[in-house]
Amino acid sequence: MVLPTxxxxxxxxSPAPTESIEDRAVRAxxxxxxxxxxxxxxxxxxxxxxxCARATLYRYFGGKRQIVRITIxxxxxxxxASIRAAADAEATFEDAVVAMFVRAARELRDHEALQFLFAxxxxxxxxxxxxxxxxxxxxxxxxxxxxALTRFLPAERVERTGEWLARVALTHAxxxxxxxxxxxxxxxxxxxxxxxxxxLLRPEPTT
Amino acid sequence: MNVQxxxxxxxxxxxxxxxxxxxxxxxxxxxxxxxxxVSRASIxxxxxxxxxxxxxxxxxxxxxxxxxxxxxxVYDAPDxxxxxxxxxxxAHRAIQDHEVLRKVLETExxxxxxxxxxxxxxxxxxxxxxxxxxxxxxQRAGRVRPGVDLEVAAPYVARLVxxxxxxxxxxxxxxxxxxxxxxxxxxxxxxxV
Numbered sequence: 001m002v003l004p005t006x007x008x009x010x011x012x013x014s015p016a017p018t019e020s021i022e023d024r025a026v027r028a029x030x031x032x033x034x035x036x037x038x039x040x041x042x043x044x045x046x047x048x049x050x051x052c053a054r055a056t057l058y059r060y061f062g063g064k065r066q067i068v069r070i071t072i073x074x075x076x077x078x079x080x081a082s083i084r085a086a087a088d089a090e091a092t093f094e095d096a097v098v099a100m101f102v103r104a105a106r107e108l109r110d111h112e113a114l115q116f117l118f119a120x121x122x123x124x125x126x127x128x129x130x131x132x133x134x135x136x137x138x139x140x141x142x143x144x145x146x147x148a149l150t151r152f153l154p155a156e157r158v159e160r161t162g163e164w165l166a167r168v169a170l171t172h173a174x175x176x177x178x179x180x181x182x183x184x185x186x187x188x189x190x191x192x193x194x195x196x197x198x199x200l201l202r203p204e205p206t207t
Numbered sequence: 208m209n210v211q212x213x214x215x216x217x218x219x220x221x222x223x224x225x226x227x228x229x230x231x232x233x234x235x236x237x238x239x240x241x242x243x244x245v246s247r248a249s250i251x252x253x254x255x256x257x258x259x260x261x262x263x264x265x266x267x268x269x270x271x272x273x274x275x276x277x278x279x280x281v282y283d284a285p286d287x288x289x290x291x292x293x294x295x296x297x298a299h300r301a302i303q304d305h306e307v308l309r310k311v312l313e314t315e316x317x318x319x320x321x322x323x324x325x326x327x328x329x330x331x332x333x334x335x336x337x338x339x340x341x342x343x344x345x346q347r348a349g350r351v352r353p354g355v356d357l358e359v360a361a362p363y364v365a366r367l368v369x370x371x372x373x374x375x376x377x378x379x380x381x382x383x384x385x386x387x388x389x390x391x392x393x394x395x396x397x398x399x400v
């Protein structure tokens with residue numbers, strides 16, 4: 001699978017020659033949201049940012065709703081792949097868990113569009129990550145990262161553990177004041193070792 | 208209802224009643240005046256931010272009531288793990304059955320959720336303070352893992368309990384056996400021996 005590569009530093013808006021229309025639209029949507037938020041971003045803004053004719057973009061996507069939906073799906077897949085890659089580079093379960101938390105927290109911290117939404121349009125994000133939608137988000141995020149855990153855990157623990165890790169990360173991401181800075185590796189390691197890991201290594205009871 | 212209730216409490220209870228009836232967007236300060244019998248001037252003295260402040264504090268007020276009921280339901284549990292198991296089961300049902308919450312989540316999530324998030328730190332402090340003595344009791348009984356700092360562990364458990372109450376994920380909170388597993392492994396594996 002070819003995953004979209006997106007450099008956060010890239011301020012240059014001239015599209016790379018190999019970029020597909022979808023790549024361009026996703027990148028443009030993220031740039032617009034980072035600048036003006038989701039509500040104020042229009043289909044025309046995205047077209048202009050992407051350097052596409054409105055009609056062309058419209059033929060591909062049919063409207064702002066669809067572009068936003070595709071952008072979210074692509075970003076979710078990209079971030080999940082980044083988190084799995086962080087775990088894949090480590091040798092032990094502890095290192096992998098620490099690497100996943102740190103990568104997730106840094107992806108969030110460096111994500112200009114999401115940061116804008118959290119700061120100025122929380123009403124746009126929160127309905128997707130709390131209550132019943134929170135359950136769907138956690139099950140989905142857990143499944144997305146759990147392939148990176150199969151090396152370390154018995155099969156029946158994998159998805160369950162993926163969801164728990166997603167939950168721990170989400171509760172800290174959503175908290176206005178988090179006691180633990182998950183972008184900091186040493187802090188995260190102490191936290192993982194003391195509070196998170198022992199619960200994940202408890203054997204299934206035989207009953 | 209106690210007729211001696213102080214005006215502040217009466218205004219919050221009345222705002223809550225109005226939200227239940229009209230929703231958050233349509234509730235006005237005038238509605239609250241009518242419902243509470245407290246004058247407009249007094250309401251603005253108590254809540255200078257007007258409708259926005261009323262709604263925010265009413266959300267905090269109801270969250271506080273919810274978690275007080277939860278604490279009352281579980282306070283005499285025999286040990287920490289049982290306390291959390293009973294609490295999760297109770298809270299899950301209470302959330303499912305909370306008609307006003309369900310209705311507003313359905314119709315005005317964009318208004319409600321930011322307020323819940325803003326008020327959440329109070330609830331976290333409340334749950335943390337509630338859990339701490341139980342954890343201390345476990346520690347005196349020698350059931351806390353060596354090296355665990357209760358001042359760190361209590362807020363951690365509070366956060367995750369709050370997460371599980373709102374979004375249980377794959378866990379079936381109506382199944383006591385699943386809740387037992389969740390509490391004794393994921394949640395407390397790092398804390399209790």
